[in-house]
Amino acid sequence: MSDEPKPVGDPVADAPASSPSSSPAPKSEGKVVVSANAITKRFGDVVALCEFDLEVRDGEIVVLIGPSGSGKSTALRCLNGLEEPQEGTLQVLDYDMLDSDTDMDRLRARVGMVFQHFNLFPHLSVLKNLTLAPRRVRALADPEVLARKLLARVGIEDKALAYPDQLSGGQKQRVAIARALAMEPELMLFDEPTSALDPEMVGEVLAVMKDIAATTTMVVVTHEMGFAREVGTRVVFMDEGRVVEVGTPAEIFDAPQNERTRAFLEQVL
Numbered sequence: 452m453s454d455e456p457k458p459v460g461d462p463v464a465d466a467p468a469s470s471p472s473s474s475p476a477p478k479s480e481g482k483v484v485v486s487a488n489a490i491t492k493r494f495g496d497v498v499a500l501c502e503f504d505l506e507v508r509d510g511e512i513v514v515l516i517g518p519s520g521s522g523k524s525t526a527l528r529c530l531n532g533l534e535e536p537q538e539g540t541l542q543v544l545d546y547d548m549l550d551s552d553t554d555m556d557r558l559r560a561r562v563g564m565v566f567q568h569f570n571l572f573p574h575l576s577v578l579k580n581l582t583l584a585p586r587r588v589r590a591l592a593d594p595e596v597l598a599r600k601l602l603a604r605v606g607i608e609d610k611a612l613a614y615p616d617q618l619s620g621g622q623k624q625r626v627a628i629a630r631a632l633a634m635e636p637e638l639m640l641f642d643e644p645t646s647a648l649d650p651e652m653v654g655e656v657l658a659v660m661k662d663i664a665a666t667t668t669m670v671v672v673t674h675e676m677g678f679a680r681e682v683g684t685r686v687v688f689m690d691e692g693r694v695v696e697v698g699t700p701a702e703i704f705d706a707p708q709n710e711r712t713r714a715f716l717e718q719v720l
C-alpha cells in the first residue's frame with residue numbers, strides 16, 4: 452500500500468495555515484488532557500490497539516471513526532482505565548494510566564463515559580441515578596439541585612421520578628449523559644451513544660451532545676458523520692488498531708489522504 456499513515460504530532464505544528472471555514476479550528480492552545488503514545492493493547496492473540504497515538508487538548512471534540520473491530524472502543528476504554536495497555540505511555544488528565552498506583556476511582560470521578568446501551572441503574576429513579584455518584588464522591592450539599600438542573604439541560608426535567616424502563620431509548624441516553632455530567636467531568640467519552648436508538652431519537656441525543664460540546668472536552672466514537680463534521684474539531688480514522696489518518700473534519704471528509712480512509716468513507720457516507 453503506497454499511502455503512509457499520517458503521523459500524529461503536535462496539532463499546533465501540524466495545523467494547516469488556514470482551516471476551511473466550514474469546520475471549527477482545533478483549539479490547540481488548551482492544556483493536554485490526553486496523551487497516548489504508542490499504546491498497544493492485546494487480548495490474547497488479538498491486537499486491539501497497535502502503537503496507537505492520540506493527543507487531546509482542553510476544549511477539543513475528537514471523533515474516532517473506523518470499521519468494526521478497529522479498536523475504537525478499546526481506545527476509549529483505555530482512557531478511563533477500563534482497559535490497561537501492555538505497552539506505551541498514557542497520560543489522562545494528570546494520571547499515569549500505566550502506573551499501578553494510579554487511583555482509578557479518582558480518575559473516573561473526573562472522566563465521564565456514556566455507553567451505547569445506557570447502563571442506567573434500573574432499580575433507581577432518574578433522579579437517584581443522577582445523585583448516587585455525586586453523593587458518594589463529591590461533597591455537594593444538595594446533589595438534587597444540580598441533578599434537576601441537568602435534567603432540564605437535557606430536556607427531561609419532567610422524568611425525574613420515572614424509572615429507566617418507563618423511558619424511551621433517547622430519554623434513557625439523555626439520563627445517562629446527565630448522570631455523567633453530574634460529576635462535572637473534565638473529559639467526556641462517548642462510545643456510539645446513538646447506535647442503539649431508533650432513528651427518530653438519534654437527533655435529540657446528538658443535539659444534547661452538541662450543547663455539551665460547547666463547554667466540555669470530548670472524545671466521541673460515532674458513525675454519525677454529520678455530527679463528526681459539524682461538531683468535531685478533529686477526526687481520527689482508525690483501522691486495525693492503528694491511527695491511519697488525523698485531520699480537521701474538512702480534511703478527513705473532503706480530502707482524505709489515505710486509501711483506507713477513502714474506502715471507509717465511501718461505504719459510510
Ligand SMILES: Nc1ncnc2c1ncn2[C@@H]1O[C@H](COP(=O)(O)OP(=O)(O)OP(=O)(O)O)[C@@H](O)[C@H]1O
Pocket residue numbers: 494497498499517518519520521522523524525526
Ligand atoms: N475483552 C475482549 N476480549 C477479547 N478481544 C477483545 C476484547 N475487546 C475487544 N476485543 C477485540 O479487539 C478488537 C478491537 O475491538 P473494539 O471493540 O475496540 O473495536 P471497535 O472499533 O470498537 O468495533 P465496533 O465498531 O464493532 O464497536 C476486536 O478484534 C475485538 O474482537
Ligand SMILES: [Mg+2]
Pocket residue numbers: 523524525
Ligand atoms: Mg466499539
